[in-house]
Amino acid sequence: MKYQTLKKTDLRISEIGLGTNAVGGHNLFQNLSEADGIEFVREALNNGVNFIDTADIYGVGRSEELVGEVVKEFKRDDLVIATKGAQQWLEDGSVKTNNRPEYLRAALENSLQRLQLDYVDLYYLHFPDKETPFAESIGALARLKEEGKIRAIGISNVSLEQLKEANAHGDISALQSPYNMLDRSAEEELLPYCVENNISFIPYGPLAFGLLGGGFTKDTKLDAQDWRNSVPLFQGEQFGKTLETVDKLKEFAAQKETTLPNLALVWLLAQQGVDAVIPGGKRKERILENIQASDMSLSKEELNFIHNILINN
Numbered sequence: 001m002k003y004q005t006l007k008k009t010d011l012r013i014s015e016i017g018l019g020t021n022a023v024g025g026h027n028l029f030q031n032l033s034e035a036d037g038i039e040f041v042r043e044a045l046n047n048g049v050n051f052i053d054t055a056d057i058y059g060v061g062r063s064e065e066l067v068g069e070v071v072k073e074f075k076r077d078d079l080v081i082a083t084k085g086a087q088q089w090l091e092d093g094s095v096k097t098n099n100r101p102e103y104l105r106a107a108l109e110n111s112l113q114r115l116q117l118d119y120v121d122l123y124y125l126h127f128p129d130k131e132t133p134f135a136e137s138i139g140a141l142a143r144l145k146e147e148g149k150i151r152a153i154g155i156s157n158v159s160l161e162q163l164k165e166a167n168a169h170g171d172i173s174a175l176q177s178p179y180n181m182l183d184r185s186a187e188e189e190l191l192p193y194c195v196e197n198n199i200s201f202i203p204y205g206p207l208a209f210g211l212l213g214g215g216f217t218k219d220t221k222l223d224a225q226d227w228r229n230s231v232p233l234f235q236g237e238q239f240g241k242t243l244e245t246v247d248k249l250k251e252f253a254a255q256k257e258t259t260l261p262n263l264a265l266v267w268l269l270a271q272q273g274v275d276a277v278i279p280g281g282k283r284k285e286r287i288l289e290n291i292q293a294s295d296m297s298l299s300k301e302e303l304n305f306i307h308n309i310l311i312n313n
Ligand SMILES: NC(=O)c1ccc[n+]([C@@H]2O[C@H](COP(=O)([O-])OP(=O)(O)OC[C@H]3O[C@@H](n4cnc5c(N)ncnc54)[C@H](OP(=O)(O)O)[C@@H]3O)[C@@H](O)[C@H]2O)c1
Pocket: 018, 019, 020, 021, 022, 053, 054, 126, 156, 157, 176, 177, 203, 204, 205, 206, 207, 208, 209, 210, 211, 212, 213, 214, 215, 261, 278, 279, 280, 281, 282, 283, 286, 289, 290
Protein backbone atom coordinates (compact mmCIF):
# COMPACT_ATOMS: atom_id res chain seq x y z
CA MET A 1 0.00 0.00 0.00
CA LYS A 2 1.30 3.46 -0.86
CA TYR A 3 0.61 6.38 1.47
CA GLN A 4 0.24 10.07 0.62
CA THR A 5 0.28 13.18 2.77
CA LEU A 6 -3.07 14.84 3.36
CA LYS A 7 -2.50 18.40 2.19
CA LYS A 8 -1.51 21.03 4.77
CA THR A 9 -1.00 18.30 7.41
CA ASP A 10 1.54 15.68 8.38
CA LEU A 11 -1.10 12.95 8.22
CA ARG A 12 -0.19 9.98 6.03
CA ILE A 13 -3.22 8.44 4.33
CA SER A 14 -3.40 5.14 2.49
CA GLU A 15 -4.06 5.71 -1.22
CA ILE A 16 -6.85 3.16 -0.94
CA GLY A 17 -9.09 4.35 1.86
CA LEU A 18 -12.48 3.00 2.84
CA GLY A 19 -15.95 4.45 2.31
CA THR A 20 -18.42 3.36 4.97
CA ASN A 21 -21.80 4.68 3.93
CA ALA A 22 -22.97 1.04 3.70
CA VAL A 23 -21.59 0.16 7.14
CA GLY A 24 -24.68 0.52 9.30
CA GLY A 25 -26.06 2.96 6.74
CA HIS A 26 -29.60 1.65 6.95
CA ASN A 27 -31.01 4.96 5.78
CA LEU A 28 -29.12 4.60 2.47
CA PHE A 29 -29.23 0.84 1.82
CA GLN A 30 -31.78 -1.70 3.03
CA ASN A 31 -31.20 -4.96 4.92
CA LEU A 32 -27.57 -4.41 5.80
CA SER A 33 -25.81 -6.92 7.99
CA GLU A 34 -23.99 -4.99 10.70
CA ALA A 35 -21.68 -7.95 11.32
CA ASP A 36 -20.59 -7.78 7.65
CA GLY A 37 -20.06 -4.03 8.04
CA ILE A 38 -17.78 -4.57 11.01
CA GLU A 39 -15.82 -7.26 9.13
CA PHE A 40 -15.52 -4.91 6.15
CA VAL A 41 -13.85 -2.22 8.26
CA ARG A 42 -11.68 -4.70 10.17
CA GLU A 43 -10.46 -6.36 6.97
CA ALA A 44 -9.46 -2.97 5.58
CA LEU A 45 -7.53 -1.94 8.71
CA ASN A 46 -5.81 -5.32 8.82
CA ASN A 47 -4.58 -4.87 5.26
CA GLY A 48 -2.86 -1.50 5.25
CA VAL A 49 -5.89 0.78 4.81
CA ASN A 50 -5.65 3.53 7.43
CA PHE A 51 -7.96 6.19 5.95
CA ILE A 52 -11.59 5.65 6.92
CA ASP A 53 -14.41 7.83 5.64
CA THR A 54 -17.70 8.05 7.52
CA ALA A 55 -20.33 10.71 8.28
CA ASP A 56 -22.79 11.29 11.07
CA ILE A 57 -25.74 10.91 8.69
CA TYR A 58 -24.76 7.38 7.51
CA GLY A 59 -27.25 5.24 9.38
CA VAL A 60 -28.01 8.37 11.44
CA GLY A 61 -25.02 7.70 13.64
CA ARG A 62 -24.80 3.94 13.22
CA SER A 63 -21.91 3.97 10.74
CA GLU A 64 -19.81 6.00 13.16
CA GLU A 65 -20.71 3.65 16.02
CA LEU A 66 -19.67 0.54 14.08
CA VAL A 67 -16.49 2.20 12.80
CA GLY A 68 -15.71 3.21 16.40
CA GLU A 69 -16.11 -0.38 17.57
CA VAL A 70 -13.45 -1.56 15.13
CA VAL A 71 -11.11 1.41 15.39
CA LYS A 72 -10.56 0.82 19.10
CA GLU A 73 -8.92 -2.53 18.25
CA PHE A 74 -6.13 -0.65 16.44
CA LYS A 75 -3.43 1.86 17.33
CA ARG A 76 -5.08 5.28 17.14
CA ASP A 77 -1.99 7.12 15.86
CA ASP A 78 -1.78 4.84 12.83
CA LEU A 79 -5.28 5.77 11.65
CA VAL A 80 -6.73 8.76 9.85
CA ILE A 81 -10.43 8.95 10.64
CA ALA A 82 -12.57 11.30 8.61
CA THR A 83 -16.17 12.12 9.37
CA LYS A 84 -18.65 14.78 8.30
CA GLY A 85 -21.30 16.95 9.85
CA ALA A 86 -24.00 19.45 8.80
CA GLN A 87 -26.89 17.05 8.18
CA GLN A 88 -29.17 17.51 11.14
CA TRP A 89 -31.78 14.79 11.53
CA LEU A 90 -35.00 15.87 13.10
CA GLU A 91 -37.52 13.97 15.17
CA ASP A 92 -39.99 13.72 12.28
CA GLY A 93 -37.33 11.81 10.29
CA SER A 94 -36.48 14.70 7.97
CA VAL A 95 -32.95 16.00 7.45
CA LYS A 96 -31.99 19.67 7.47
CA THR A 97 -28.62 21.03 6.40
CA ASN A 98 -27.26 23.14 9.21
CA ASN A 99 -23.92 24.98 9.10
CA ARG A 100 -24.44 27.12 12.20
CA PRO A 101 -21.28 27.17 14.35
CA GLU A 102 -23.10 25.99 17.50
CA TYR A 103 -24.72 23.12 15.58
CA LEU A 104 -21.38 22.01 14.04
CA ARG A 105 -19.72 21.99 17.44
CA ALA A 106 -22.51 19.86 18.90
CA ALA A 107 -22.49 17.55 15.87
CA LEU A 108 -18.74 16.98 16.20
CA GLU A 109 -19.07 16.24 19.93
CA ASN A 110 -21.76 13.65 19.12
CA SER A 111 -19.59 12.10 16.39
CA LEU A 112 -16.65 11.82 18.78
CA GLN A 113 -18.84 10.00 21.29
CA ARG A 114 -20.14 7.55 18.71
CA LEU A 115 -16.63 6.95 17.35
CA GLN A 116 -15.27 6.66 20.92
CA LEU A 117 -12.48 9.11 20.02
CA ASP A 118 -11.03 12.31 21.49
CA TYR A 119 -10.42 13.84 18.07
CA VAL A 120 -11.03 13.13 14.40
CA ASP A 121 -8.25 13.62 11.90
CA LEU A 122 -10.37 15.17 9.18
CA TYR A 123 -13.77 16.81 9.65
CA TYR A 124 -15.76 17.77 6.58
CA LEU A 125 -18.56 20.26 6.26
CA HIS A 126 -20.80 17.72 4.52
CA PHE A 127 -23.07 20.12 2.59
CA PRO A 128 -23.33 23.93 2.47
CA ASP A 129 -26.62 25.26 3.89
CA LYS A 130 -26.83 28.36 1.64
CA GLU A 131 -27.56 30.60 4.67
CA THR A 132 -24.55 30.49 6.95
CA PRO A 133 -21.54 32.40 5.57
CA PHE A 134 -18.48 30.15 5.19
CA ALA A 135 -16.57 32.64 7.35
CA GLU A 136 -18.78 31.43 10.21
CA SER A 137 -18.97 27.69 9.48
CA ILE A 138 -15.34 27.21 8.49
CA GLY A 139 -14.39 29.67 11.25
CA ALA A 140 -16.12 27.33 13.72
CA LEU A 141 -14.17 24.35 12.35
CA ALA A 142 -10.92 26.35 12.59
CA ARG A 143 -11.63 26.90 16.31
CA LEU A 144 -12.31 23.18 16.80
CA LYS A 145 -8.97 22.54 15.12
CA GLU A 146 -7.20 24.95 17.47
CA GLU A 147 -8.81 23.09 20.37
CA GLY A 148 -7.39 19.81 19.05
CA LYS A 149 -10.76 18.18 18.41
CA ILE A 150 -10.03 17.93 14.70
CA ARG A 151 -6.70 17.79 12.89
CA ALA A 152 -7.75 19.05 9.48
CA ILE A 153 -10.75 20.67 7.78
CA GLY A 154 -12.51 19.31 4.73
CA ILE A 155 -15.53 20.32 2.70
CA SER A 156 -17.89 18.45 0.40
CA ASN A 157 -20.58 19.05 -2.20
CA VAL A 158 -19.60 22.62 -3.08
CA SER A 159 -19.27 24.62 -6.29
CA LEU A 160 -16.01 26.33 -7.22
CA GLU A 161 -17.36 29.64 -5.99
CA GLN A 162 -18.31 28.13 -2.63
CA LEU A 163 -14.97 26.36 -2.33
CA LYS A 164 -13.09 29.62 -2.94
CA GLU A 165 -15.13 31.37 -0.28
CA ALA A 166 -14.69 28.51 2.19
CA ASN A 167 -10.95 28.47 1.54
CA ALA A 168 -10.55 32.26 1.79
CA HIS A 169 -8.03 31.83 4.64
CA GLY A 170 -6.45 28.67 3.25
CA ASP A 171 -8.11 26.45 5.90
CA ILE A 172 -9.26 23.62 3.64
CA SER A 173 -7.12 20.46 3.45
CA ALA A 174 -9.52 18.22 1.53
CA LEU A 175 -12.37 18.47 -0.92
CA GLN A 176 -14.72 15.54 -1.35
CA SER A 177 -16.67 15.62 -4.60
CA PRO A 178 -18.09 13.08 -7.02
CA TYR A 179 -15.45 11.97 -9.54
CA ASN A 180 -14.96 8.74 -11.43
CA MET A 181 -14.36 7.50 -14.98
CA LEU A 182 -18.03 8.00 -15.83
CA ASP A 183 -18.42 11.44 -14.27
CA ARG A 184 -15.48 13.70 -14.98
CA SER A 185 -17.14 17.05 -14.32
CA ALA A 186 -14.73 17.72 -11.42
CA GLU A 187 -11.94 18.10 -13.99
CA GLU A 188 -13.44 21.36 -15.27
CA GLU A 189 -12.94 23.57 -12.20
CA LEU A 190 -12.74 21.84 -8.83
CA LEU A 191 -9.76 19.57 -9.46
CA PRO A 192 -7.56 22.32 -10.97
CA TYR A 193 -8.42 24.62 -8.05
CA CYS A 194 -7.37 21.91 -5.58
CA VAL A 195 -4.07 21.36 -7.40
CA GLU A 196 -3.33 25.09 -7.44
CA ASN A 197 -4.35 25.60 -3.81
CA ASN A 198 -2.75 22.62 -2.09
CA ILE A 199 -6.01 20.77 -1.30
CA SER A 200 -6.29 16.98 -1.42
CA PHE A 201 -9.06 15.96 -3.80
CA ILE A 202 -10.82 12.87 -2.43
CA PRO A 203 -13.26 11.56 -5.05
CA TYR A 204 -16.46 10.06 -3.73
CA GLY A 205 -18.27 7.39 -5.70
CA PRO A 206 -14.91 6.26 -7.19
CA LEU A 207 -16.62 3.17 -8.63
CA ALA A 208 -19.55 5.24 -9.88
CA PHE A 209 -21.55 3.94 -6.90
CA GLY A 210 -21.11 0.35 -8.09
CA LEU A 211 -21.38 0.76 -11.90
CA LEU A 212 -17.60 0.39 -12.21
CA GLY A 213 -17.73 -2.74 -10.07
CA GLY A 214 -18.73 -4.40 -13.32
CA GLY A 215 -21.72 -6.40 -12.06
CA PHE A 216 -24.54 -4.24 -13.46
CA THR A 217 -26.53 -5.31 -16.53
CA LYS A 218 -29.36 -3.56 -18.34
CA ASP A 219 -31.77 -5.68 -16.28
CA THR A 220 -30.33 -4.63 -12.89
CA LYS A 221 -32.97 -2.87 -10.80
CA LEU A 222 -32.16 -0.92 -7.67
CA ASP A 223 -34.45 -1.18 -4.63
CA ALA A 224 -37.03 1.60 -4.69
CA GLN A 225 -35.48 3.15 -1.55
CA ASP A 226 -31.89 3.01 -2.87
CA TRP A 227 -30.52 6.57 -2.91
CA ARG A 228 -28.68 5.83 -6.19
CA ASN A 229 -32.02 6.11 -8.04
CA SER A 230 -31.36 9.87 -7.90
CA VAL A 231 -27.96 9.58 -9.67
CA PRO A 232 -28.27 10.40 -13.43
CA LEU A 233 -25.83 7.59 -14.45
CA PHE A 234 -28.43 5.05 -13.27
CA GLN A 235 -31.32 6.65 -15.13
CA GLY A 236 -33.02 5.97 -18.47
CA GLU A 237 -31.02 6.21 -21.70
CA GLN A 238 -27.86 7.29 -19.88
CA PHE A 239 -27.83 3.95 -18.01
CA GLY A 240 -27.70 1.99 -21.31
CA LYS A 241 -24.96 4.24 -22.70
CA THR A 242 -22.98 3.90 -19.51
CA LEU A 243 -23.10 0.11 -19.69
CA GLU A 244 -21.63 0.20 -23.22
CA THR A 245 -18.69 2.26 -21.95
CA VAL A 246 -18.32 -0.08 -18.98
CA ASP A 247 -18.04 -3.05 -21.39
CA LYS A 248 -15.19 -1.35 -23.29
CA LEU A 249 -13.39 -0.55 -20.05
CA LYS A 250 -13.84 -4.14 -18.89
CA GLU A 251 -12.25 -5.38 -22.10
CA PHE A 252 -9.28 -3.07 -21.58
CA ALA A 253 -8.95 -4.16 -17.93
CA ALA A 254 -8.89 -7.82 -19.03
CA GLN A 255 -6.11 -7.05 -21.56
CA LYS A 256 -4.16 -5.47 -18.72
CA GLU A 257 -4.85 -8.56 -16.59
CA THR A 258 -6.71 -6.60 -13.97
CA THR A 259 -10.31 -5.98 -13.01
CA LEU A 260 -12.56 -3.09 -13.91
CA PRO A 261 -12.78 -1.76 -10.31
CA ASN A 262 -9.00 -1.79 -10.00
CA LEU A 263 -8.64 -0.01 -13.33
CA ALA A 264 -11.15 2.60 -12.15
CA LEU A 265 -9.26 3.17 -8.89
CA VAL A 266 -5.77 3.35 -10.37
CA TRP A 267 -7.09 5.70 -13.06
CA LEU A 268 -8.30 8.10 -10.35
CA LEU A 269 -5.01 7.85 -8.46
CA ALA A 270 -3.20 8.76 -11.67
CA GLN A 271 -4.99 12.13 -11.80
CA GLN A 272 -2.99 15.02 -10.38
CA GLY A 273 -4.58 16.27 -7.15
CA VAL A 274 -6.19 12.95 -6.17
CA ASP A 275 -4.39 11.78 -3.04
CA ALA A 276 -6.61 8.82 -2.07
CA VAL A 277 -9.75 6.98 -3.13
CA ILE A 278 -12.42 5.73 -0.72
CA PRO A 279 -14.30 2.86 -2.40
CA GLY A 280 -17.32 1.70 -0.43
CA GLY A 281 -19.04 -1.65 -0.21
CA LYS A 282 -20.68 -4.24 1.95
CA ARG A 283 -18.46 -7.28 1.57
CA LYS A 284 -15.00 -7.82 2.98
CA GLU A 285 -13.90 -9.72 -0.17
CA ARG A 286 -13.84 -6.33 -1.93
CA ILE A 287 -11.00 -5.10 0.22
CA LEU A 288 -8.28 -7.51 -0.90
CA GLU A 289 -9.17 -6.81 -4.51
CA ASN A 290 -9.35 -3.03 -4.17
CA ILE A 291 -6.07 -2.58 -2.31
CA GLN A 292 -4.23 -4.11 -5.29
CA ALA A 293 -4.90 -0.90 -7.21
CA SER A 294 -2.21 0.80 -5.14
CA ASP A 295 0.41 -1.54 -6.66
CA MET A 296 -0.63 -0.75 -10.21
CA SER A 297 0.23 2.09 -12.57
CA LEU A 298 -0.93 3.31 -15.97
CA SER A 299 1.39 4.47 -18.75
CA LYS A 300 0.73 7.64 -20.72
CA GLU A 301 -0.42 5.49 -23.66
CA GLU A 302 -2.82 3.56 -21.43
CA LEU A 303 -4.24 6.78 -20.00
CA ASN A 304 -4.77 8.07 -23.55
CA PHE A 305 -6.46 4.84 -24.58
CA ILE A 306 -8.85 5.09 -21.60
CA HIS A 307 -9.48 8.77 -22.34
CA ASN A 308 -10.58 7.85 -25.86
CA ILE A 309 -13.07 5.32 -24.48
CA LEU A 310 -14.42 7.84 -21.99
CA ILE A 311 -14.90 10.79 -24.33
CA ASN A 312 -17.25 8.68 -26.41
CA ASN A 313 -19.50 7.98 -23.37
N1 LIG B 1 -19.49 13.48 0.58
C1 LIG B 1 -20.60 12.93 0.15
O1 LIG B 1 -21.66 13.57 0.03
C2 LIG B 1 -20.56 11.48 -0.24
C3 LIG B 1 -21.54 10.93 -1.09
C4 LIG B 1 -21.46 9.58 -1.42
C5 LIG B 1 -20.42 8.80 -0.92
N2 LIG B 1 -19.49 9.34 -0.07
C6 LIG B 1 -18.39 8.55 0.49
O2 LIG B 1 -17.68 7.94 -0.56
C7 LIG B 1 -17.61 6.53 -0.35
C8 LIG B 1 -17.55 5.82 -1.67
O3 LIG B 1 -18.73 6.06 -2.41
P1 LIG B 1 -19.84 4.94 -2.56
O4 LIG B 1 -19.58 3.85 -1.56
O5 LIG B 1 -21.15 5.60 -2.52
O6 LIG B 1 -19.62 4.44 -4.04
P2 LIG B 1 -18.45 3.61 -4.76
O7 LIG B 1 -17.30 3.44 -3.88
O8 LIG B 1 -18.26 4.25 -6.07
O9 LIG B 1 -19.18 2.24 -5.03
C9 LIG B 1 -19.55 1.35 -4.02
C10 LIG B 1 -20.13 0.14 -4.69
O10 LIG B 1 -19.09 -0.50 -5.42
C11 LIG B 1 -19.13 -1.88 -5.17
N3 LIG B 1 -17.75 -2.38 -5.13
C12 LIG B 1 -16.74 -1.99 -4.32
N4 LIG B 1 -15.61 -2.68 -4.60
C13 LIG B 1 -15.94 -3.53 -5.60
C14 LIG B 1 -15.22 -4.52 -6.31
N5 LIG B 1 -13.93 -4.76 -6.06
N6 LIG B 1 -15.88 -5.21 -7.28
C15 LIG B 1 -17.17 -4.98 -7.55
N7 LIG B 1 -17.91 -4.06 -6.90
C16 LIG B 1 -17.30 -3.35 -5.94
C17 LIG B 1 -19.83 -2.08 -3.85
O11 LIG B 1 -20.53 -3.29 -3.92
P3 LIG B 1 -21.09 -4.08 -2.65
O12 LIG B 1 -22.04 -3.14 -1.98
O13 LIG B 1 -21.76 -5.24 -3.26
O14 LIG B 1 -19.92 -4.45 -1.80
C18 LIG B 1 -20.75 -0.87 -3.78
O15 LIG B 1 -22.01 -1.21 -4.34
C19 LIG B 1 -18.85 6.22 0.50
O16 LIG B 1 -18.80 4.97 1.14
C20 LIG B 1 -18.85 7.41 1.43
O17 LIG B 1 -17.91 7.20 2.48
C21 LIG B 1 -19.54 10.67 0.25
